[in-house]
Amino acid sequence: MSNQEGYPFEQIETKWQKFWEEKGIFNLTSAKKKPKYYCLEMFPYPSGRIHMGHVRNYVIGDVIARFKRMFGYEVLHPMGWDAFGLPAENAALEKGIHPAKWTGQNIEYMKSQLKKLGLSYDWTREIATCSPDYYKWNQWLFLKFYENGLVYKKQAEVNWCEKCQTVLANEQVEAGLCWRCSTVVKSKKLDQWFFKITAYADRLLEEQKLLKDWPERVLSMQINWIGKSFGTEIDFRVADTDEIIKVFTTRADTIFGATYVVLAPQYPLLEKLIKGTQQENKIKEFIERYTVRQDLEDIEKIEKEGIFTGKYAINPVNNEKIPMWIANYVLMEYGTGAIMAVPAHDQRDFEFAAKYGLPKRLVIQSPLEELSAQTMTYAFEDEGFLVNSEQFDNTPSKEAIEAISLWMEKEKMGRRTVNYRLKDWLVSRQRYWGTPIPIIYCPDCGKVPVPEQDLPIELPENVDIQKGQTLADVPEFVNTTCPQCGHQAKRETDTMDTFVDSSWYFSRYISPKQENSPVDIEETKYWLPVDQYIGGIEHAILHLLYARFFTKVMADLGLLSVKEPFLNLLTQGMVIKDGAKMSKSKGNVVDPDEIIAKYGADTVRLFILFASPPEKDLEWSDQGVEGSWRFLNRVYRIVQQYAKEGKIRGSGFGIRDLELVGDDKRLHAATHKTIKRVTEDIETEFHFNTAIASIMELVNEIYKYQFRANDNSSIFVLKEALEAVVLLLSPMAPHLCEELWEACFVEALGKTPTTEQASIFDQPWLKYNPEAIKEEEAVIVIQVNGKVRGKITVAVDVVDEEIKNLALAEIKDKIKDKQVKKIISVPKKLVNIVVVPLQV
RNA sequence: GCCGAAGUGGCGAAAUUGGCAGACGCACUGGACUCAAAAUCCAGCGGAUCUUGCAUCCAUGUGGGUUCGACUCCCACCUUCGGCACCA
Structure with a gap:
């Protein structure tokens, strides 16, 4: 499609990108005169080209940075490159280009792409992790x-x-x-x-409470990953030796039901235990087979295999001698690498015992049905009360876990412990x-x-x-x-690991050239933590866990003064097309360069922001992009139209005490309602989609508005409405709004477009006037038994009783054969009349 | 299996201290402009029914419940997506 019909985005975008760069509008000087706001997006790996996922990530961050700046913050908004990594070596392998050169070229190209998107970075702070200045640290x-x-x-x-x-x-x-x-x-x-990192496992869990605005699912994924579980470690002595096998269990209540012990194939003591025994070779063969990690297709289907060691262990609670087995279903990497097997109360043990003819003993009786070890067909894993457990008989199983653990601690048979999945x-x-x-x-x-x-x-x-x-x-x-x-x-x-690089880079942006230390401690005290971090959910565990760990360590070393690096986290959804994530193999990739060339960066930005709220997946739609393009043209046309007529030079705001009536009053109210909605939508939840929707509504209002060129009231409300559109839209469509701002409103400030202060991004964010949006009338919905049956418009100061009467009068025909039982009234909203059939 | 998130028109989505379901946009339909088209502007647009009325009924995954009133709260279930998983 050609753009001959639309606004000259190419010229406008080039002009303003150059202006921002030359004036250094977004370079932070850190005067520390305003409250600080550190807005950060996850830096990219320089793979060659920016993809739509990056565009979404960075556009969201950019809108936040620009909005906060206008809102009155001193904003730190840096960008850099996660530049070490394997793809560079793969490129070297395939094309014979040195990783450093390949990476450098990619950075150069991708940086130009980011600039074309009009992102408000302070490029003076750019870092690349492959630079010796960085990796030195x-x-x-x-x-x-x-x-x-x-x-x-x-x-x-x-x-x-x-x-x-x-x-x-x-x-x-x-x-x-x-x-x-x-x-x-x-x-x-x-x-x-x-x-x-395991030394920090507890703090990584505990200090999650400082992460006020992290998505629940990221927090739960990390909790899951760390996998803290409380249990008991029990000492089983190997019969006829002094060797102790420690087993970890969360079900100490079932200890009297242990009928065998199982060791992982990699269990360190094994070699010593089986040395010189008859079965040594057979066992060694078994160990050999299962020491290698198995391909994890469907774990459920992997057959449990085991072999008897020929040795016995002593259950400390009753001195029972039980056989020791080796089996593939016990993992060396979790717990102690050894378990006590309780076939009656653990399904895995149950299956294994059945296969190898090992005994089971019932120690938890179900409160619902009478179980017996002989007849049960699967393990009973629920709560019940203890049987066959000596002094603990009849104890509820849940209580028994603690009671038995405490008793074992006293008797020196075991101890309560905490176990982590995190390695x-x-x-x-x-x-x-x-x-x-x-x-x-x-x-x-x-x-x-x-x-x-x-x-x-x-x-x-x-x-x-x-x-x-x-x-x-x-x-x-x-x-x-x-x-x-x-x-x-x-x-x-x-x-x-390149994840080391990204575990502290956000601290380096604050003083990227600091020479005697990785970070400038004083400066980081001011700027950290990051106020808003934005990135993909794929780093929920990896990068976000490592960065939290590094921050805690660096704080302990006195290098940082915060416990957590990122106060608020926004994980944006994927960009999908035809129901699937964009990928080369699926052939559904949309190239940002092409779309920018066709419609300009502002249209791309607007579409991405409008199509769905940031945390949800975004379905790419060429027609949706078309719609955003149309809207920007609509804005451009209406502002230009009035600007050409010379009707709206200067600012509409600040003029007060005009008595407005009719359409003028309505447009004035619409303008201020829009300011309120846009501000709240961005501020509270970053819901740019609804913010844009309300700007669209205002634009529709302006199109409908009948302008009267010789009327001061009319000039005032129109100017104000147009100015609001331009200012409210500016974080989303920055180039277009700078252009329109310059064309129409700059003059009011006594500035020329060439002075540095002329950027729209040095304008304060608009505040709505509560007077303007005060309603004088309210539409009251009249319901009968909860169903809408009519509407009345009343002045807001009409009392409840009066409204009820008006409502009754309004719908009296519809309820004439009914008896009114009750009337519920919600001020300014509705009246619900509850009726029953007339009693004869 | 455990943990988490989500189910609303043809589509992307709005609406939450419980109060007019579907804002805004896309697609579609009709009209204006034009020799014509594009662009633009205006209007319509969940479903059904008839008595075409500012009519009635149905409708927010399913089934119950609480309430004058439920997309919203409670219970049970179904589906989809994500994470973890022989974790003892």
């Missing part, structure tokens, strides 16, 4: 964590992605697949670096394009941290990715000397 922080015992290296079974050729954190494994390439993740035993954060990556881990391995001194003054450890450039090289293949990088003893030593060649 990743290294510095790593060393601080190390000093404080929050980083450690250990041998562990870790998640390995064959395709990405690297390990992954638990958070990066989604349903058994790599989060990036969906390859089935394998288990591998490696010596790796971990951040001790420490594995941060090593066997990749090139990331932050080098600042550790040196010295044959004499062991692991030696790189001294602070030697930072940054820069990434060497001469790595041939196409030949599969990594840092380990660069001798100049690897070979070094020990900072402690000066002998030959080798550098760590793993790099850090």
Whole structure:
């Protein structure tokens, strides 16, 4: 479609983007004269091009930033690049382009795309995490964590992605697949670096209460992920040895029903236990088979397999000797890697016991039906009361959990414990394009941290990715000397997980060039926490959990003074087309560049904001875009029309004490109602869709309004209405509104368009006049038995009794054969007349 | 299985201390303008019924309940989406 019929968006948008940039309108000088507002959107990975998801994210943030600025805040609104990561290496592999070059080109292009959207960033604060100025501080922080015992290296079974050729954190494994390439993740035993996030598990839970305005589902996802459960650890001694097997259970009430013990195949003590026994080889074979992570298709369907160890354990509560088994249904990574099996009251144990002919013993009796171990066909997992449990018989099972735990603590058989699903954060990556881990391995001194003054450890450039090289293949990088003893030593060649980069970047924007510290402590005291954070739900656990963890650690190290980084979180919905998420494979991608070229950025922005509230998914509609384009043209035309006639120069606001009647009064009221609605819709819930709808209504009113060129009242209400439209719409459609503002209203301020103050974004946000929207009359709905039967219009000062009478009179025909039982009256809204058939 | 969110016209959606369901927009239909089209402007637009009236009835996933009155509150259920999941 050609734009010859519409307003000249291209010229207007170029003009104002240039104006904003040249005048540095959005560059924060931090005069600290106004209350601060830190508005932040999740920075993008520079993958090559901006997609619609980014556009939605950044447009929402931009409207908030512009709105808050006009509302009177000093707004910090920065942007940067999450620039380390695997796609750069894949590009190097495929195209032979160096990751640094590829990343740099992408940043350059994407930045131009963001500028074309008219986003109000302070580009003087731009950061790219692949710059040594930035990742130096990743290294510095790593060393601080190390000093404080929050980083450690250990041998562990870790998640390995064959395709990405690297390990992954638990958070990066989604349903058994790599989060990036969906390859089935394998288990591998490696010596790796971990951040001790588990030390903060409780605070990550507890301090959720500070997150006043986070979506419930994000909070619950994090709670879920951390997976705190209260239970009891019970010591089972291995018969005829001094070895203790600790089992974790949340059902201590069933301890008397334990008929066997099960160990995970990876249980460390196993080797020792089975050594020299008859079945040693068979057991070893079994362990071998199940130590590798199984492909997780449908866990329910995986057959439970096990093998008897030949050993017995002693149940501490009754000294019973029960067999010890190894089985694939017990996981080493949860609890202690060992369980007590209670087949009568746990379905998994029940199935396993049935398969291998192990006994079951009923210890919880159902209050509803008489159960017996012989006849039950599935485990009874509900609450009941205890049986076969010695002194605890007849205790309700819920109470028994605590009673038995306390008793065991007293008898030194076990203890109450807390268990978490959360694991420490594995941060090593066997990749090139990331932050080098600042550790040196010295044959004499062991692991030696790189001294602070030697930072940054820069990434060497001469790595041939196409030949599969990594840092380990660069001798100049690897070979070094020990900072402690000066002998030959080798550098760590793993790099850090890129989620380290994004765990603290929001603090760096505040003082991006700070040289002796990652953050300027004084400045962060002022600017943190982020007042509004906006991003996709896909980071509900990953980035948002890590960033919360980092903030807490940095606060503990005295680097930050807040416990939580993001006070309010808005997770915007996906952009979908034809019912599915936009993706290349589905062929339903809409390219932002094309749409901007066709309609301009303002139309794209308006459509995205209008189509649905930000937290919901947005269905892309070409016709909907067309509609937004039409609306902006409608605005442009009506303002231009009056501007050309010279009727509305200057501001309409501020003129008071005009007695308005009829249409003038109506338009005046409509203007102020719109100001109220738009302000409230944006302020409380960021519901731009309804805000735009009410501006549309006002525009419709203006079109209907009969203007009288020689009448002061008419000039006043029209000016005021048009000015309100331009100002209220400006955060959403900034270019067009700047243009119309300049064309019509700037003059009133005694400014010329060339002075810096002439930007519409230096205008204060409009305030509505309560007098203007005061209703003098109210439409009262008359209901009979809750059904609408009529309407009357009355002055607001008419008393209740009078309204009831008017209502009765209005509908007396309709109720003449009925008896009035009761009349309910809601002031200014309705009268409900309750009637029953006349009694004969 | 557990946890969470959501179900409203042909479509995107509005409406919450319980008070006219469907604002606004899209699509569609009709009219004006035009030689014609596009653009624009105006009007109509949940369903059914008849007695075409500012008429009556039905309608916010389903079934109950509370209430003068329920999209909104309570109970049960269904469906969809998301998260977690042999978690002991």
